[in-house]
Structure formats: structure tokens, C-alpha cells
Amino acid sequence: MQEARAEVLELIPPKPRRHSELKKRIWKNKLLYLMALPGILFFILFKYVPMYGLVISLQDFKPYQGIRGSEWVGLEHFKRLFTEPDFLMILTNTLVLFGMNLLFFFPIPIILALMLNEVRIAVFKRTVQTLVYIPHFMSWVIIVSISYVMLTMDGGIINELIAYFGGEKINFLLSSEWFRPMYILQVIWREAGWGTIIYLAAIAAIDPGLYEAARIDGAGRFRQIWHITLPAIRSVIIVLLILKIGDVLELGFEHVYLLLNSMNRGVGEIIDTYVYTAGLQQGQFSYSTAIGFFKSFIGLILVMAANWLAKRMGEDGVY
Template sequence: MSAAPAPAPVVPDARAQISPAPRGRRWKRSSLWRHRTLYLMALPGIAYFLVFKYAPMGGLVIAFQDYMPFLGVGGSPWVGFEHFVRFFTEDTFLLLLRNTVTISLLLLVFAFPVPIILALLLNEVRTRAFKRSVQTVIYLPHFMSWVIVVSIFYVLLSTDGGAVNNIIVEAGGRPVPFLTDPDWLRPMYVFQEVWKGAGWGTIVYLAAITAVDTQLYEAAELDGAGRLRQSWHITLPAIRPTIIVMFILAIGDFLELGFEHMFLVMNSLNREVGDIFDTYVYTAGIQNGQLSYAAAVGFFKGLVGLVLVVMANRLAKRFGEEGVY
């Protein structure tokens, strides 16, 4: 008679023997603690956006009220979409939309590619001193306020002793009213935007170019590719994600041209082509005291920017790019 088989030994569960880590130890293992230095560096930027960007969004509620400062937000009567209906039905809306869209398209067509072109050109410079000097010169206007920039162009383009008009008169021509002629407002505006902002964009793209693998250039050079072909087939595809991100951010500001710049270059003679949503918000809200109406106009601009960013980001992801989120 055979003996019964011995029962299999019971192996204790290793997971049951592992006691949970103390809470303090788990905290130190967390991603937040391990990258605490990076989070501390980002803290001022996060605080800036919370205080100056997100917190003021609560004031958009007055766009649906007949806001009166002495009554406050809680005591002002609600009017629903009355201010939006008024804004969309006025003749001013089409004028503002045409001017804003026209200038925004000009900036996308002419101002957006300039930093990319400058970055590609500077990448081909082999003399380090000359390269740094050019970078400094084109980056300096970024630190100037719009008051300084517009004042410089006023001195250069004024019909009363302006340097450019003096040259035109000396050449036998007649003075050109650059500052008052409506036909010159948009070209002057775009040129000033390029002159002031191209340096910042150039540094962004140059930083992206430094991440390109140099072995790709060496292999292309062995295959007989010149500098132009290397830039077209290697550099541009390598920095395409950066270009896409910058383009999406530019799309988000499509209706946000900025009040200060246009307010400084606009006057009573060129207002018809220079009046945009930003200047209209100032006129309606600050000068005329229509705070709720101005808030409705600003709400419309922000909503359009949000929709454009979402659409552009989805389109970028559909074509295989990462996008901004």
C-alpha cells in the first residue's frame, strides 16, 4: 500500500511580508520631492500666471451684468447676453474685425518667418564673435518699451525734420506722411513688430538648433549636400516641433495685437485702419466708462483665442506633431 503524498509546503506571500513604507519615506520618493528644485524655479512663473492671468478672469462675470462700481459685482443687475448682442450688431464690429484680422494675417505672413530665417542664417556663421555681436544687436530692441520704439520711428519718419523725409527731399522728392497716411500705418506697424520681436524669436530657434545631431550634417556633407540643402533637409525638420509650438501660440494671440503699440501709432487721421479690439476696449471701458461692455469685448477675444489654440493643437497632432498640450 503506497504512502500518501506529502502536502506541498506553504510559501508565504512576499507582498504580505512587506510592510507599507512610512508616509515620510513615500513623500521623499515622490516625483514632486525628487524634482523639488525645478518646481522651486518654476514657482515665480506659476505665481505670476495665477495672480495676473487666472485670478483676473473672475472679473469676466461683469460682462453679463450692468456693472456699477458703487454696487459691486454682487449688487449689479444681471443682463445676460445684452452686451454681446449690442457688440455683434453694431457697425463698429465689422470695422474692428477687419482691421484686427488684416494686421494679424500680416504679422503671421511677414513677422512670424523672420526669426526662423535669422536663426538659419546665424547658424551658418562660423566666426563666433561676429555671431554674438549680431545676436546682441537684433536682441536689444526686445528690451525697449513701445514708447521708445515708436518715438524712434517718429523722429525718423516725421515730415517735420525727419531723417527719412530729409533724404527724400534731398533726392528731389516730396515728404511722405508716414505717420498720418492710413496706407502706411499697417506696414509701419508690422515693421516695428519685426524690429522689436525678431531677436527674441531668433534666440528660441537657435536654442532648438543646438539640439540637432551634428553627425547628420557630417553625413550630409559626405554625400555632397551643400549648406542650403543641409538647412532645408536637416535643420528645418529638426526644429519643426518648435516652429509648430510657436505658431500655435501666435494663433492664440490672433485677435490680441496689444493695446500699447497701436495706441501709440494711431491718430485721428489713420484711425479708420488702426482701430482694433484692444483700442476699442480702452475707448469703451476707460474713456466712456462702459465697463461691462468692454468686458464683453474682451471675453469675445479670449474665447476666440481659446478656440483657435484648441483647433491648431488638434490639427498639429493630426499631422503627427506634439502640440502644446
């Protein structure tokens, strides 16, 4: 009996050792892991390690006492945030600007990529791509400064044109009504061209045979775009939309701060600028950390919800 059992065991191949298999796999793809190492280190050092500092949102943090020596206050800073008189105004401004980003900015790179894909003259196509990419490499300081020169009432080209055609000059820079349109136009100007790169790459991966079959069936360019190009890049659009939704409260401090002044603060103050005012200018480190914690938590919930909805619609999602 024991001899038969031994013969059976000899026929069963031994289970591979997971540790040795993992080492072999890593060594086989060592160049890929080496290439990914800087990105991994970046996220560890600047994204995960700083999470330890979130504990000060539950403390009355004093820099000279440190995290271990500061007094614990629990959820007091979160209660203060939700009862702050300006909280509703700041949250509304943030959501409105995000909604404008989603409604007006998000489709622009898709439309621009579709238009560039239809250009058949290579030199013209590369020239247009270069021109729309350039603003991305300018800082928000430069973008806002150029806008200031163009929109100022004292010699600005836009107001001079309005006056030339018999209109009355508009104080764009101090007007609360023009703050949001000015903000979203600057975002489109700077980022729309850069956003086309991913969509153009996705379009380039589409099988040309699909377009040939569509042309044989009599489909024009618009029908080819609607029935072939857009469905082929739909998964890319969904993934980028999920990532965009995750930034619902992350509009960027620098851009909005450069546009803010005492006349438009009621429609322009967002969470990022409020964190700067409360945290750095007023030294309320625990309170500003609680605000950042709240913002990150909302973003996480929205990413998970959007990813779940994408999977329910048959898409892959982010994870």
C-alpha cells in the same frame, strides 16, 4: 483553503500608497518645484483669480454697487457688441494686422536664426546677436518715438532722402495707407532678434553627425539647411505657431495706441484700443469685459483647433 489564500496574498506585493509616493516625488524634486513657484503664483494671481471678474460681462456693473449688487442683464453686452456699427471694421483691422504678423513677422526669426547659425566667426556672430536683441529691451514708446523722428515731414531723415532724390515727401504718420506697413516694420525691428533665441537653441541641439554625413554625401549648405536643420526644428516651429495663432486678437494695446490718430483710425482701430476707449475712457466696464471675454474665447478655440491639426499632421502640439 484560508491558509492557501493567505499564502497567495503574502506573495502579492502591497500597492504603493499614492499619497506617500507623491510626497516623496515632490521632496526629491523640491528645488525644481521651488524654482517654478514664482511662475505658478504669477499665473494664479494674475491669470486665474481675475477670471472671477468676467461675471460683470453679464451684468450692468456699477462700481459703487459691486459685483454682487449689480443688476444681471444676461447676454445684452454681447448682443450690443455684434450689432455695433464699428464692430466689423474693428474685427477686420485686428485680423488684417494679425495676418501681416503671421505672414511677414513669423518667418523672420527663423530665417535670422538660420543665417546666424551659418556664421563661423564667433566675435561677429555675438556682435550681430547683441545688435538684433537690443530693440526688444526698448519700450514701444521709444520705438514709436524713434520712428516719429525718422518719418516726420519736418526734418525726418526718410522724407529728406526722398526729397533729395527728387521725390515728394510722404506723410507717413497721418496716412492710412502707411499705417499697417509702418506697424509691421516696427514689430519686426523690435521682436525679430529676440525671437531667434528659441530657434538657435533648437538648432544647437541638432546632432553634428547629421551634418557630417550630409557633407560626405555632397550636400551643400542650403541642402543641409533644407533637409536637416528645418526638419529638426519643425516641432518647435509648430508649437510657436500654435501659440501665435492663440494671440490672433491679441496684438497689444500700447503699440497700436501710440500710432493711432484721427486720420488712420479707420485702418488702425483694433479690439484692444476699442476696449480701452469703451472701458476706461467711457466707463463701460461690463461692455469692455464682454469684448475681452469674446477675444479670449476666440483665442482658445483657435489654439485647440491648431493643436488638433498639428497632431493630425504627426506633430506633438502644445498639449
